[in-house]
Amino acid sequence: MNSEVEIDAIMRVRDITHPLPLNLDRPLEIEVGCGKGRFLTARAAQNPDCDFLGIERMLERVRLFDGKCRRAGITNAKVLRLEALYTFHYLLPAHHARRVYVFFPDPWPKKKHHSHRLFGPLFRTALWKRLEIGGKMEFATDHAEYFQEVCEGFSTDTRFCRVPSMPRPPEVWTEFETMFREQGLPIYSAAWEALPGDDAPLEPLVIPPEAEPREGIVRRKDKAEDFAQFENNERNA
Numbered sequence: 001m002n003s004e005v006e007i008d009a010i011m012r013v014r015d016i017t018h019p020l021p022l023n024l025d026r027p028l029e030i031e032v033g034c035g036k037g038r039f040l041t042a043r044a045a046q047n048p049d050c051d052f053l054g055i056e057r058m059l060e061r062v063r064l065f066d067g068k069c070r071r072a073g074i075t076n077a078k079v080l081r082l083e084a085l086y087t088f089h090y091l092l093p094a095h096h097a098r099r100v101y102v103f104f105p106d107p108w109p110k111k112k113h114h115s116h117r118l119f120g121p122l123f124r125t126a127l128w129k130r131l132e133i134g135g136k137m138e139f140a141t142d143h144a145e146y147f148q149e150v151c152e153g154f155s156t157d158t159r160f161c162r163v164p165s166m167p168r169p170p171e172v173w174t175e176f177e178t179m180f181r182e183q184g185l186p187i188y189s190a191a192w193e194a195l196p197g198d199d200a201p202l203e204p205l206v207i208p209p210e211a212e213p214r215e216g217i218v219r220r221k222d223k224a225e226d227f228a229q230f231e232n233n234e235r236n237a
């Protein structure tokens with residue numbers, strides 16, 4: 001039997017108001033903005049007793065993630081093409097993920113775009129709700145100012161405490177980490193552990209108007225290549 005055609009790593013969701021089809025008897029690790037899946041597929045191959053979920057909104061990267069799993073015969077990793085904050089807020093089980101990874105999230109370097117950054121009180125609250133108590137959030141970026149902002153946010157949040165980052169040998173570097181390290185750029189890493197806290201149900205998600213996707217982004221979502229170019233331009237702006 002040919003494993004290339006048997007494996008389908010794309011999590012196909014028919015109703016985005018229902019919890020995701022996850023096996024709650026198995027541990028779970030999640031990567032937000034997993035890109036083409038270099039990190040998560042390597043980790044999945046090394047840890048067959050755990051399930052791995054990548055969340056990625058770009059179609060082309062989702063397909064490349066799927067291709068990696070097919071070629072390597074990886075059956076314990078899935079990729080979901082959906083917006084990460086929505087997924088964390090509504091679709092994931094409470095206190096089940098043992099680790100969440102966010103590596104090289106879009107830094108939105110212009111001040112007027114900072115509200116589009118992933119890390120903020122809304123994401124931290126949904127993140128805490130999805131991590132098991134004692135579960136860890138691993139973060140890395142090449143952007144010093146964004147790193148500082150994220151660290152300050154966690155440092156005043158009593159539901160988290162800072163812990164040492166996990167070692168990341170070259171075989172698990174993400175595509176962006178590999179590229180930045182080859183360019184000799186500094187990489188900033190940090191990790192936090194989820195502590196017991198107030199487990200109130202999450203309020204309905206309300207996105208501040210300034211953080212809503214802009215029209216230009218929505219139009220470009222139809223064409224993955226245009227969107228990739230757009231993101232690239234944003235990074236370099």
Ligand SMILES: C[S@@+](CC[C@H](N)C(=O)[O-])C[C@H]1O[C@@H](n2cnc3c(N)ncnc32)[C@H](O)[C@@H]1O
Nearest residue numbers: 033034035056057058083084103104174175176
């Ligand atoms: C700068 S890239 C980094 C990719 C990968 N983590 C790496 O280090 O190679 C950021 C990725 O996050 C994805 N992304 C950004 N915001 C997202 C969101 N709100 N929901 C899902 N994916 C998102 C982008 O499509 C992109 O693939």
